[in-house]
Amino acid sequence: MRAITACLRPAPASDQEHLMTDLFSIGSSALLSYRRALDTVGHNVANVDTPGYSRQRVELSTRTPTPSGQGVYGNGVYANTVVRNASDLVQQRLIGDASQVGYFSMQTQVANRLDGLLSDETLSVGSGLDQFFTAAEDLAADPSSTAARQSLLAAGQDLTRRVGSLAYQFDALERDLGLEMNTAVATANDLSTEIATLNEQITLAMGRSGGQPPNDLLDTRDELVRNLATQLDIRTVAADSGELNVFAQSGQALVLGANAYALTAVDDPMGSLVPQLGVETQGGIVNISRQVGGGEIGGILATADLLDETRGQVAQLALGVSEQFNAVHAGGVTPSGQAGGHVFTAASIDVTGHVANTGSASFAVSVTDPGNLPGTDPELRYDGTQWLRVDGGNAVPLSGTGSVADPIQLDGLELVLGGAPAANDRFRVGMGDALDDFGMALRDPSGLAAAGAVVVEVPTGNTGTLALEQYAVEDTTAAGYGSAATLSFPAANQVSIDGGPVVAYDAQTGVLVNGLRLQFTGTPQAGDQVQLRATGAGSSDNRTAQALAGLAGNSFLGDGSERPAEASARLISTLGNAAATAEAGYSGALTIQSADMADRDAQSGVNLDEEAANLMRFEQAYQAAAQVMSVASTLFDTLLSAVRR
Template sequence: MTSNLLSIGKSGLLAAQVGLSTTGHNITNANVDGYNRQVVLQQTAQFNNAGYGFVGNGTEVSQVKRQYDGFMAAQVNGAQATTSSLDAYYTQITQIDNMLADPTAGLSPAMADFFKGVQDFSSNPSSVSSRQALLSSANSLTARFQGLSARLTEIGDGVNSQITSNVKVINSYAKQIAELNTAITNLTVNESNQPNDLLDQRDQLITELNKYVKATVQPGAGNTISVSIGSGQPLVVGDKNFELATTPSPTDPNRLDVGYVTGSSVTKLSESSLSGGALGGLLEFRSGSLDRIQNSLGKVAIALASTFNEQHKLGQDLNGDMGGDFFKLPDPVIGADYRNNATSTTALSAKVSDPTKLTASDYAVKYDGTNYVVTRQSDGAKTTINPYPQTVPQTIDGVDFSITGTAAEGDNFMVRPTAHGASDLAVAITDRNKLAAGAPIATGAPVSNTGSGKLGAGSVDKAYLTPGNALTGTVTLTYDKATTSLSGFPAGQAVTVKGLNGATTTYPAGTANIPYTEGDSFSFGGINVNLTGAPAQGDKFTIAPNSGGVGDNRNAALLAGLQTKNILDGGKATFQGSYAETVSYVGNKTREVQVSGLASLALLQQTSTQQQAVSGVNLDEEAANLLRYQQAYQACGKVMQIASTLFDVVIGLGR
């Protein structure tokens, strides 16, 4: 009996010692990230059958168990992935928001200064100083476009760098998790005997991994776990880890994509499959905001330059020549997929033909084996090139697509109509005398006219630039009161008449007499004139080349009017309005991401608090446990002391 009592005391002493060690371990690791509180589970030792009954043999430690809740851990990891993604997005877009919101560094002041220069030029078209000032403000405007675009490019390069860094960290974590899988498997005896500290380290690595990419965890054989990312690509399976890699975009070598390493090749992963974490946030920012902002800036630049060029070419400079291009316009950027079939001879070209219809999107052009299909990247809208082979270019969103050569299935191209619109914009004119302020035509009437008819100053449109339409001599229109018509229009040109009510009538070339009603406008060969009043019989009106029109500002006034004209977005927005929409988008998106980030952070803190309530170390509780195990230790020692005393009594009886 004494021996049994001694054994019982000893078992309790050892159990209390394990409890004290575990409690001390909890206390010393209370501030270690990822540590889960451990508790000692005891059970009754195997009893003895003494004949008169069953006598207990004390206690034994059955398990040192960590307080881990897989469901709560998964919630924390999910919230962590979302928070890290929004943080990465917010960090990047804040840079753009600060840049565009700067009242001195933004584009709006530069555009305002440019059009002020155009208005000053219109007010005094013969002034050397106003002409030089216009050229200076134009160069300032292009420099501002280039500066903003360069800054956006720098941000894009920074995103590339961070993507590379994040991929390296993800690969490092995957390798460490695989190594821990091996170590945990080797040390696991059974479900109740596991290396708790190693399990904590592995779980913490999973949490850290979710800061960079959203990871899905599944339990595996031998106490291992399998980790997958994206749309199910395995990152860790048992003791094996797989790697991600950065690879240049197939259609843009300056853009890094994330790929999955399989053998010696890298398979590109879609950006949508890599959601969550800092990597997902960076990819979402680049495709969702950075590309759009850069394209929107380029759209404004191309639209402004294109419409300004078109109007400028309808004017006449100080040398008496028709105006030329005021701005140098960049062509759309076309990237051919380097994986295109070698047998393909396809050549793709694109040209902006209608800036009013431009979007801020890129376009994927892919051959499906039968047709070329153009996919707008912003919303996935598809347009089939029809017919193919082409006879004429096909216009999509203001861009002419021309495809020649022999295609091969899978041929892929990326067309970015406005990507370099801001960065490559430049002023084409350096000679101030070539600024076209005047109109190329001049109207007049002899003083001998007796009626009240007055011919307006007139204007020209782009049809005037068609070979053969430009005036080489004077056109004299004569009024016939009997037929209320005008004669003298060029015999080789049709004449379109527009009344005050908006109705138009086109008379074929060679029509001798064109009916006239007061207020009618006449258009022929790109020339547009308006006649008002009541001409008398035989009254004449002349339209002639504008020779010596140094002080003429008609074209300059039309150039200045472009500032307030709705041109972009299908004729619904001015240049300033379109840019303001981009600034508004950036501001709203920045605020949206900020608010979402704060909400996600609150959720992360809430789930972390709930997890810590179950798995975290409470120092007050551990202090109480110390006292409890200390008392148990002392009590078991007292049991052993009593057993020793009884043993001494028994020995004494035999003396």
């Protein structure tokens, strides 16, 4: 009995106390761990609508077990870390998406605004030209009509009003883009500064927590990075310290650790109101405008180019028509017998030098070919020996030295150089700026020259069948222009002017006399003549009015390939296509962004149903852990009571 009694004796009090302590420790570890899990679930629920928040979860791990002769006993659980459900891959996709959305959003706004301006019936240059040429036809039908003359001048004034209004709107849009650039740069700098500050906070937090990730700070930084990508295209590089370095696509750093490098809006060296983009570095400001291809800033730079192209093409159309109209009108005669003057003001095209130029060059620009004017603002560069036209990365040599005798030839322009250029000096030929000075030079209806400069008479005594088909003004500055002249035909294929040398006569090319090109039908016979006499005052001739009205149907624009209406339609079509392309790009970018955001939400978003289930599960575990501690306490009390006896 003693032996049996000895076997039933309880374990030593020290072992019992150790057992109770382990159970209490296990219960308390579970209680604390599930409290952390419940806290995390509550944190998830609280941030269900917080932008950029990533769902968090507690990772639980078993505590190191205790080995003994009877086995290895577990010691409970502990909360190892709080994991953020976030994907770096999805984040990189969202960064690219934000950049594309920002870029196409800006392009869509500006392209639609330009398209709306040119399509507006009250501003349409095409409609203004239609009305103007219709008025010219009315004058050709009744060249003596004062009302027809007044109508033509009124239509011309309306055309200049339309062009002037467009020029004002273009200037306003350019100013708006400049303000948008300054705002976008300031926003990007604020975001870069916040990212740098968060880098510092994240590094400190990880150091203090033994390398544990500060998830909420990481979420905030990711959101800021996506917002920064909306401003310009960027790339990111993560460091082991937890910092995130941010670079522009050009390679210049925007954020390095806790340091932010400011973007700056750099005044355009060629005088545009839209600044270029620079970034501050230790070596100074680096211009990165050409390397920016995304974000609102990239969109601003791209639409500034679209604005320049649109303005240049409107100038090409308006100046091309006005200069051609002036040239034809100058060949006519007014009711008082005077030569026709300018109906529109002469094109005023300025050349702006680059701010870094070291030479003293300036230019005087004149129009030589109204149908071949540039549709953009060409850039010129002097390489030390010759002048080059710079188009993107290409440089094309231009003919001419710039002297009065040998002007620089640039499409339909001639440039005469003043001063001395230095090697690598650059200049912008401001075609678009010429719209600001576009206006009417003629105000008096009696100054309209409807009659031709000469009257061409084919004597009835001729024996051949020669008859005038048409004549065209080729050179109003030619010697003897508008003067009387006599064409004599010694033979059917020969002609002499005012008794001068006999030359071959070709019915296809006609005869050039005193700046006029005469073309005939029929065949002359030996001894036939044609008389030219100057048009006098009060003539009812309408040849110049007919030529002016005929410009509407002549293909003299686009290097001789387009009529005015076709050039106007092409301009509107080009802008419409640009707007449609921008809208398609914006829509596509939004679709991709929505899909990627859905992927992020599926992985990182808070699901309230799931969190409710976790809440119940962790609550039950917490209650069970509390019960373990209660049992441990009861056992410990029982042990103490037994020992006291």
